[in-house]
Amino acid sequence: MADRIRWKREKVYIAVVAAIVPRTWSNDPVRKPTSDRTSAGRATIHDVARLAEVSTATVSRVLSGGKPVSPQVADRVRAAAQEVGYRPNPAAQTLLRGSSQTIGVVVPDLGNPYFAEILKGIAAEAAGDGHHTLVAGTEEDPEQEYRSAIELARWVDGLLLCAPRMSAPQLKEVAEASRRLVLINRVLRHPSVGAVVVDYHHGVRELCAHLASLGHERIVYLEGPSTAWSDQQRQRGFRAAGLPVTRVACGSSLRDGYAAVDEALTHEPTALIAFNDHVAVGVLSRLRELGITVPDDLSVVGVDDAPMSAHTDPGLTTYAVSTVELGRQAWQHFSPTASTATTHLSGELVVRGSTARPRRRRTVKPSR
Secondary structure, eight states, rough: OOOHHHHHHHHHHHHHHHHSSSSSOOOOOOOOSSOOTTSOOOHHHHHHHHHHHHHHHHHHHHTTOOOOHHHHHOOOOOOOHHHTTOOOOOOHHHHHHHHOEEEEEEOOOOHHHHHHHHHHHHHHHHHTTTEEEEEEEEEHHHHHHHHHHHHHTTTTTTTEEOOOOHHHHHHHHHHHHOOOOEEESOOOOOOTTEEEEHHHHHHHHHHHHHHHTTOOEEEEEEEOOOHHHHHHHHHHHHHHHHHOOOEOOOOOHHHHHHHHHHHHHHHHHHHHEEEEHHHHHHHHHHHHTEEEOOOTTTTEEEEOGGGGGGGSOOEEEEOOOOOOEEEEEHHHSSTTTTOEEEEEEEEEOOOOTOOOOOOOOOOOOOOO
């Protein structure tokens, strides 16, 4: 009986040991943990301080770029942070530095290649100076644009508005709410607001002179958004050019251009000037459906020289603007020492296959 009891006790002991001892054995030495945090927990600033043998204040100064410490201490802190996998809280660092190292950018249409190219330019400039970029698209809605700008202004060091559509009073509110405000293709009289604008007044005059030299007399302009400052500058250019131009309501998107063609053709034009290249691509698509040949039946021109403009069929004649230079100049306005004077940029006429003399005496009308 005693042997049986002892045998049962041994079985229980073996079972308990098997349950608490890992089944995989290793001869590797046991490493002392570098932190007392659990495996599931995130590393904290205390873990870094303990491993680097410094105070948490020193860790904070090193990782936030605050008051300088000795190079040896800084290297030790960074090595400790990397070893424990510590990542500083961005919100906390913003409070410590008084800076988010982030620029907010608001654009009216993320689908427009022109704005996409500007974004690439400004993001590259910002990254080169150690800043991040937050982007908001507003679908050509001035109210959404205003709300997005006000919200972004709370979190970023500076705000860039590309061709803003909001009213002047709203724009002034955004200026007051922002640490720094820079505008592209919009001007605002405000002591702390910088701006970079394209001389569309000159650009439209160049386009009109080109069409006039080819013999075009009946020209239709597909207007941009009524709230767009750049459209107002184009309209000024048409008045200065002295050519009779018929205006047709349109917009700024490819879809707008496609939809406006039929109305434009009722005016029997020999040439169409689109608000931008995006609109012009929509125009070319609709004209192709109607069997209207460009440029034999109708010449088409755009503005901005978007990336696809050289690859349409035919290539699009346009007024070229350097989006890279726009982004570079806009970024310079974020410098604390930058002037708030408006920077004016000029483009150049690029002639491609979409314009020619009106060779055929064919009345161009939409199909019914």
